[in-house]
Amino acid sequence: MSDSRKKKPPLVAEKRYGAKAASPKKAKPARKAKTKKPRSRPATRRPDAKKRTGILGFFTNLILWMLSLIWKVTWRSAMVVGLIIGLAVTYVYLQLPELDELLDGRAQGSVTLQDRNGDVFAWRGDQFGGVVTADTVSRHLKNAVIATEDKRYYRHFGVSPRGVASAVRINLREGRGPLSGHGGSTITQQTAKLLCLGVEYDKTQWESEAAYVSDCRRGSMSRKIKEAIYAMAMEAKYSKDDILSIYLNRAYMGGGAYGAEAAAQRYFGKSAATLNPAESATIAGLLTAPSRLAPTSNLKRSQDRAATVLRLMNDQGLLSDADTKKWQNNPATLSQAAQARAGGYFADWVMSTGPEFFTNNTTEDVIISTTLDQRIQKAAEDGLSWVFENKVREGSKAEAAIVVMSADGAVRAMVGGRQSKVSGAFNRAVQAKRQTGSAFKPFVYATALELGYTHTDTVMDAPYCLNIPGSGEWCPRNYTNKHYGEVSLEWSLMNSLNVPAVKISEAVGRDNVRKVAGDFGIASDLADGPALALGASESTLLEMTGAYAGILNGGSSVTPFGLVELRLQGDAEPLMGTGGGIGERVISDGAARELIYMMSKVVSEGTGARAQLPSWQVAGKTGTTSAAKDAWFIGFTADYVVGVWMGYDDNTPLTGVTGGGLPAEIWREVMQRVTDGMSPRPLPAFTPKPKPRPLPPKRENNRENVLEQLLRGLLGGN
Known part of the structure; x- marks a missing residue:
């Protein structure tokens, strides 16, 4: 018996599986088993799942499920909202007219009064000095407007979320509603508002032009949304300089002046292309409150506002320190005609003696020559x-x-x-x-x-x-x-x-x-x-x-x-005489x-x-x-x-x-x-x-x- 045991050596692990391991055909399944190991991991998570079956696990799973649901709803809703906005922007885009049709939006014409020597001494009606573009106005005026109204103008798509958030924060801090006071509107949005979102003035639909303008200036949430859509459509249709040109031509700048050229002529007796920094800052400063800040209403208040605009230009690197100090110390002054504050009693009287359809109700630009002698007028005063x-x-x-x-x-x-x-x-x-x-x-x-x-x-x-x-x-x-x-x-x-x-x-x-x-x-x-x-x-x-x-x-x-x-502006022959x-x-x-x-x-x-x-x-x-x-x-x-x-x-x-x-x-x-x-x-x-x-x-x-x-x-x- 002892001999028989010696002939059979004890079994060991290596020899037990040695023959199978040496088989080349069975090597592949062994490797496959190794590659399938990761797939068997869920089975190993069962113990963890059992751990979440308690109260804590219940709430954890509930929160994860809710977050997952919110995410799914959010991105789907965002896609739907984005699609709606895109369709709305596209629709407005297709309705927008050509640029030239948007530059002069006055509902009323202007009356320019000249004295006996042919010098302008008064204006009435809605003044429009002529079309200007962002390229033809003084660069100082362009910089002043951007610094004052929308410093990120060339970097947004018509709406500035950052600007809106900042405005809401300021309004809440000052105790107002989130949409009351500061609006965070971009220049594009302001231009959309000036265009009344494409709605033209119709006498049959509005009690007065004032009622029409009041409706255009409403600040409700629905109006803000429409304004944003219109602004984005404008950004798609026109270039940045085109939009700025519309703004510079349509904005009311006090004293009956609509647009930069009319304001430049009205206050300084010069073209908008030749305005210096102080004059440009004065005009840009009017955009906040044109009637109250008009230099013909209160020159000191207008000059103070212009000094602030110059500082803003300096803060944004649009005006050097030396120039800022220079023009703050030398504020803009009114032209002689502007100092007369629109001709006073004489201009009012002349306007009352002319035909209504060419004075108070004119839709044309009218030139009236008068008998006024400004030297004698000053002597009387x-x-x-x-x-x-x-x-x-x-x-x-x-x-x-x-x-x-x-x-x-x-x-x-x-x-x-x-x-x-x-x-x-x-x-x-x-x-x-x-x-x-x-x-x-x-x-x-x-x-x-x-x-x-x-x-x-x-x-x-x-x-x-x-x-x-x-x-x-x-x-x-x-x-x-x-x-x-x-x-x-x-x-x-x-x-x-x-x-x-x-x-x-x-x-x-x-x-x-x-x-x-x-x-x-x-x-x-x-x-x-x-x-x-x-x-x-x-x-x-x-x-x-x-x-x-x-x-x-x-x-x-x-x-x-x-x-x-x-006579009408541009006509050589008068329509009526003395x-x-x-x-x-x-x-x-x-x-x-x-x-x-x-x-x-x-x-x-x-x-x-x-x-x-x-x-x-x-x-x-x-x-x-x-x-x-x-x-x-x-x-x-x-x-x-x-x-x-x-x-x-x-x-x-x-x-x-x-x-x-x-x-x-x-x-x-x-x-x-x-x-x-x-x-x-x-x-x-x-x-x-x-x-x-x-x-x-x-x-x-x-x-x-x-x-x-x-x-x-x-x-x-x-």
């Missing part, structure tokens, strides 16, 4: 300011108005109130109807002279009463409450006596007086009673000054005018010359002495109404007629003011400036033969009383 600063108590609410015109009715200057640099304000020279007082008396004497009276004819100045049906007895009184006996017409007018004026009016006939005054251009209703002679009727300063111009030109009626010619001038004769040339002589005595020796001009012959008439509610002085040299009115808007009586006082002084200050540098010319008055002037007769033997009466007669009256 400066003269008025000087008197109120030096002669009127501080804080006075009294107002004044001035009209300067030539003998043919051409208005050379107009001031409708103390605040002369305004637009759209109440114009006291044209709109205020006030009692004229003794300023009406020249028309009483004009009637008498036309009917054959002379300046030497006399009238008795004594107590005088009339019985007026329905009113009883009426007794006119002189300003001095005294009477001077038999006086000449010349002396009566010179001292503005009331009783002789009424007697002459009754003698020549009130109807004749009304006709002469009306033919001279006083179109207001004239009083029917005897108080007509004393200026109880109301009239405007423009009417009265025009009537005096008729006296100066030799007795022919005058229609005051400011509009000389109206709307006024000299009309039909009212009184003879001889009567007019004699009246001018009598009125010259009013200034040289009578109640208008304060209006005297050294070396100049002046004729005129004072006027003060009952209770001193109105004070007038209207006078003329051989060249110009100037009317001055003074009073309170609420008819409060003036204190210590008559027509021969402050109004005459305003007249003199204005005419001193108007005639500066001019050579004096004589008035077209006749030269009377020397005759002794009738003096008031003695009423008492007392010599002192006679001298006193004579002295009071020479100095009295209004």
